[in-house]
Amino acid sequence: MAFDEIGALFAMIILFAYTVQTITGFGSTVIALSLGIMFYSIDEILPFLVFSNILFAGVLVAKFHKGFNKQLAFKIILPGTFIGMILGYGLKPMLDESLLKSLLGFFVIGISVLELKVFFVRSNIESKNGKTENRPDNFKMKLLTLLSGLSHGIFASGGPLLVYAVAKFRTNKTQFRATVLVCLFSLNIVLAFLFLIDGRLQPVMPFVMAAIPIMYVAIKLGSYLHSKVNEILFKKSVYALLFLMGINLVTQGYVLDT
Numbered sequence: 001m002a003f004d005e006i007g008a009l010f011a012m013i014i015l016f017a018y019t020v021q022t023i024t025g026f027g028s029t030v031i032a033l034s035l036g037i038m039f040y041s042i043d044e045i046l047p048f049l050v051f052s053n054i055l056f057a058g059v060l061v062a063k064f065h066k067g068f069n070k071q072l073a074f075k076i077i078l079p080g081t082f083i084g085m086i087l088g089y090g091l092k093p094m095l096d097e098s099l100l101k102s103l104l105g106f107f108v109i110g111i112s113v114l115e116l117k118v119f120f121v122r123s124n125i126e127s128k129n130g131k132t133e134n135r136p137d138n139f140k141m142k143l144l145t146l147l148s149g150l151s152h153g154i155f156a157s158g159g160p161l162l163v164y165a166v167a168k169f170r171t172n173k174t175q176f177r178a179t180v181l182v183c184l185f186s187l188n189i190v191l192a193f194l195f196l197i198d199g200r201l202q203p204v205m206p207f208v209m210a211a212i213p214i215m216y217v218a219i220k221l222g223s224y225l226h227s228k229v230n231e232i233l234f235k236k237s238v239y240a241l242l243f244l245m246g247i248n249l250v251t252q253g254y255v256l257d258t
Contacts, residue, residue, distance in 0.1 A: 033045055042104070066178065067177065081148050087149070
């Protein structure tokens with residue numbers, strides 16, 4: 001990374017990603033990684049995103065932590081995600097850049113399709129019972145949290161699957177938001193520590209500090225737009241965009257590999 005023209009373009013990506021995150025509550029890492037990979041390698045982007053997310057989410061955790069569901073997090077969500085994250089972190093060095101791009105593309109496509117499907121079937125589910133599962137299948141939950149951690153260890157993007165896992169339980173909005181925020185914040189703290197040990201965090205810290213004003217503007221802009229746009233339509237548009245970005249990443253990975 002550098003403070004040059006490409007750095008300015010990446011700054012615009014960060015502004016867009018965190019504005020979306022403020023509006024919808026999700027998506028900054030997936031969006032920033034999917035677009036930023038056009039300019040930088042995954043190894044350059046991930047430490048930046050993890051550390052900037054700690055700063056960004058830290059404000060939200062301080063504000064909304066009171067609804068944190070400790071039993072759900074410590075007994076069900078975090079054990080599987082921590083194990084998966086360590087596995088993903090260890091697996092990543094064995095994968096070359098072209099394969100990583102293809103895997104990221106398939107991951108983004110899968111997440112976008114899953115979320116778009118949720119939007120289209122949600123009305124039918126709510127009309128039947130209006131509730132989420134109270135006791136999800138234990139094996140499926142362990143697999144889901146493990147995959148969330150695995151994707152977080154490789155791409156720092158375990159959030160969508162973690163949100164999907166927490167949504168399986170009957171929690172109110174306050175508990176849901178607080179539990180997701182604290183779990184992701186905890187995962188990023190550990191991942192940032194691993195990046196600090198392997199030496200990948202130190203080079204990006206000046207750029208994260210420089211991005212703080214951009215994140216501040218994103219929070220203000222996102223807060224303003226939140227009341228101005230149709231949130232459901234906006235989310236659908238973002239996931240449709242992610243689907244196209246996923247296809248582009250798979251194509252790039254295939255071209256690099258050949």
